[in-house]
Amino acid sequence: MSNTEWPLWEIFIRSKAGLDHKHVGSLHASDAQMAIEMARDVYTRRQEGISIWAVESLHIHASNPDDAAAFFDPMNDKVYRHPTFYDLPDELTHM
Numbered sequence: 001m002s003n004t005e006w007p008l009w010e011i012f013i014r015s016k017a018g019l020d021h022k023h024v025g026s027l028h029a030s031d032a033q034m035a036i037e038m039a040r041d042v043y044t045r046r047q048e049g050i051s052i053w054a055v056e057s058l059h060i061h062a063s064n065p066d067d068a069a070a071f072f073d074p075m076n077d078k079v080y081r082h083p084t085f086y087d088l089p090d091e092l093t094h095m
Contacts, residue, residue, distance in 0.1 A: 007056050009035035013043055014051035021053050032056070 006028040012021035024043045029035035035054035043049065063071055 006030050007058065009039075009054045010057055010060060011035070011039040011043055012053040012055070013039070013049040014053075015048055016050050021051065026057065029054070 007030075008026055009029050009032075010026050011024050013024045014021045024039075027035065027038055027042065029038050032054055035056075036052050039052050039054055040049075044052070
């Protein structure tokens with residue numbers, strides 16, 4: 001990044017009807033406060049948001065898609081994650 005370029009920020013908005021923040025886009029800003037104010041102007045023009053998160057892109061780390069099979073493996077070698085060996089009482093019908 002050159003000294004004349006502002007950092008890239010990823011913007012997440014929580015809608016009035018939602019419980020989670022959703023990624024809505026990216027923008028360049030000099031600092032977090034400016035990123036939030038710019039995000040408000042760009043991404044909430046119709047008053048659809050109640051919360052904004054601005055995360056500097058260089059702080060986001062992701063898993064490698066090539067490692068997905070091994071990384072998200074259900075780990076069948078850990079039997080405690082699959083309690084199929086417990087005896088359940090007959091009264092329990094919805095387990």
